[in-house]
Amino acid sequence: MKSKFLLDPDVIFLNHGSFGATPRPVFDVYLDWQRKLEKQPVLFLGRELQGYLEQARISLGHYLNTNPNNLVYIPNATFGINIIARSLDLGQGDEILITNHEYGACQRVWRFICKKTGASLIKQAISLPVKDDDDIVDQLWRGVSQRTKLIFVSHISSPTALAFPIEEICARARQNDIPIMIDGAHAPGQTKVDLQAIGADYYTGNCHKWMMAPKGSAFLYVRPERQLSIEPLIVSWGWEPEPNISTGSQFLDYLQTWGTRDHSACLSVPAAIQFQIDYKWEEVRAGCHNLLKYVVHKMTEITGLNDIYSGSEGFFHQMAALPLPEDVDTLHLKDFLYETARIEIPCYQWEGHPYIRISVQGYNSAEEIEQFLLALKFYISHERRGTG
Ligand SMILES: Cc1ncc(COP(=O)(O)O)c(C=O)c1O
Incomplete structure (x- = not known):
């Protein structure tokens, strides 16, 4: 599925939430509209x-x-x-x-x-x-x-x-x-x-x-x-x-x-x-949600912290925010994930507490998710730099 998108194949893109990503066939239609406009602007x-x-x-x-x-x-x-x-x-x-x-x-x-x-x-x-x-x-x-x-x-x-x-x-x-x-x-x-x-x-x-x-x-x-x-x-x-x-x-x-x-x-x-419709997106969404449930569970094991949804999967769909240990420097973690593993994912403070938000979209594979979990686990146990 990733080849259907214009995303950099070398980046594990776990931040669909911020700005989305457009599949090639849709982007082609977008360019066609622009060409149509430029061909006869007054008519258009x-x-x-x-x-x-x-x-x-x-x-x-x-x-x-x-x-x-x-x-x-x-x-x-x-x-x-x-x-x-x-x-x-x-x-x-x-x-x-x-x-x-x-x-x-x-x-x-x-x-x-x-x-x-x-x-x-x-x-x-x-x-x-x-x-x-x-x-x-x-x-x-x-x-x-x-x-x-x-x-x-x-x-x-x-x-x-x-x-x-x-x-x-x-x-x-x-x-x-x-x-x-x-x-x-x-x-x-x-x-x-x-x-x-x-x-x-x-x-x-x-x-x-x-x-x-x-x-x-x-x-x-x-x-x-x-x-x-x-x-x-x-x-x-x-x-x-x-x-x-x-x-x-x-x-x-x-x-x-x-x-x-x-x-x-x-x-x-x-x-x-x-x-x-063409790619049966309801099924793709359901697959992403199942993958996300797995990630949420694994992340709570890695951080040792409960999720914010009380384990109820109805409170999230294809995106979930997980609390991080209080002493995690979120900017450092974000940079670490991008610089060492090319993982694009938002890490930030909300209401004075550190969080990481993961989006799972149709172009994300189970392998990418495993690489992310590995990188996060490594960071939490070896690389963690406290804010204090
Ligand atoms: C909940 C929420 N509302 C509004 C916006 C604003 O969206 P936009 O920048 O497309 O106007 C965002 C952007 O991420 C958002 O997350």
Whole structure:
């Protein structure tokens, strides 16, 4: 499978999570779109683009089980979060509730918007190891108050690779009439995302991570009842659109147009979906998950530390974060793994504790995993350099 990707064959790539990786056939489609654009830019951007984008939204809508008109293509999940943050009507006394597992860039969006509007950011800790879904929802709800204007939670978190019980969280938010946004940067492609079943008000997801589309492809979903409250992040031709360029949806008009740009990455999303169908990706995913279960078990043996998922495999999919002994210098370990064994894997501090996060994707072999385990074991027993 690795030969189907453009990845360096000499690197053991265990960090699909950060930026994804695109298979050759999908990348070829991406280049074809760019060539098509360059062949006749006016025809492409001026007359054909809306139709191409619509086809790409239909394909994604089918994949995510929602009406394609509830989806708009954007370059990345950060962009989607900024759109929602800028569209909320926030003021002094209002509260945005997030967890302590959220991605750093997203936390910055919420801190920025709170500073600007006078709202408060409430960061609710979800303790580890996790117990069960109900316990996670109950812990999150300790941060809810009468002033909560939005709950923001990852579908699969970045630092802890934790699969949050988002259907339960969205159901409880709806019962309490609190808008909720899900950060699905890591979810589509890693697990089944059914937007209808999830029931979020806002959901943003990356196509360039686990769906394996080219970089710069992502989407924002907004529930129909909330679409009229969405503002364009970049004001362009879609604001007060000429009748001949309007899609008939304010949501799409406001967000789809923001000046001249290359849409090729988003237009290649149907090819990424087709790649998953052609290579029976549900089976590949299941194989990766089984390999990951094995790695998680082995890593706990090597480190002597329990996993953060309480041994429950439902809390992770193709990515898992494992705690490291407290005295491990994570930068030193990361460099050691890359310099001595060409293993690309993130090692970092989260909430003051050292972690390593492993991604298992279809291109990773059992041999690569064994090499990684060997290198980690060697490091922990011989090379470890303490932070103190
Ligand atoms: C949970 C989470 N949210 C959002 C993002 C941002 O994704 P992007 O950089 O594509 O906007 C990431 C990136 O890794 C992430 O892990």
